Amino acid sequence: MAETKNKAGVPETLIEPIEMSSLDASFRNEIHSMPNGEELSACFACSTCTAACPIANQWKYKPHQLIRMIILGMRDEVLSSSEIWECLTCFQCQERCPQNVRVTDIFFDCKNLASERGDIPSSIVSLAKELLEKGQLYQVTADWEREDLELEPEVPGLSIEEVKSILKNTRTGKIAGDE
Ligand code: SF4
Numbered sequence: 001m002a003e004t005k006n007k008a009g010v011p012e013t014l015i016e017p018i019e020m021s022s023l024d025a026s027f028r029n030e031i032h033s034m035p036n037g038e039e040l041s042a043c044f045a046c047s048t049c050t051a052a053c054p055i056a057n058q059w060k061y062k063p064h065q066l067i068r069m070i071i072l073g074m075r076d077e078v079l080s081s082s083e084i085w086e087c088l089t090c091f092q093c094q095e096r097c098p099q100n101v102r103v104t105d106i107f108f109d110c111k112n113l114a115s116e117r118g119d120i121p122s123s124i125v126s127l128a129k130e131l132l133e134k135g136q137l138y139q140v141t142a143d144w145e146r147e148d149l150e151l152e153p154e155v156p157g158l159s160i161e162e163v164k165s166i167l168k169n170t171r172t173g174k175i176a177g178d179e
């Protein structure tokens, strides 16, 4: 897909011709056979999901286009897209879809498929490494600060070693460990 400008200067997305032989129908079937993909083929390209999305105007491929690309079988384009990782998981698209297409959850499935073939942004790998090394992504507020904020003085049951040991056996742990 390419971006151009019409006479009024408003960005307009044009669809470049799609090479039919490059389409992979097994991609659509794979997503469709997952629990989140049951309603995939009900999508009638109304773009409500894109209208609801708070960041779609920053994306090259909008949510309704990604769904259409999945239906068409554009495996490489979808799984290597940055958009699936930039999704805020706010579920606005999914909540508003008149056809009950699980847009957000399908993007989760796409991330899992992208991870399996190693298409993971370096920023996500860095987060996974942080999680593996420290057992948490964010520093827990110091005790004295918690007191100032009138929070419980200690976070109960936080066992960083346990988190690390569980993570080592997960795909996240393996990805971060391989880096
Ligand atoms: S809102 Fe639902 S039906 Fe409309 S384009 Fe998005 S996924 Fe398709």
Ligand code: SF4
Binding pocket: 049, 052, 053, 054, 055, 056, 063, 086, 087, 088, 089, 090, 091, 092, 093, 094, 103, 104
């Ligand atoms: S869940 Fe993702 S794709 Fe859907 S509206 Fe939110 S940011 Fe956009």
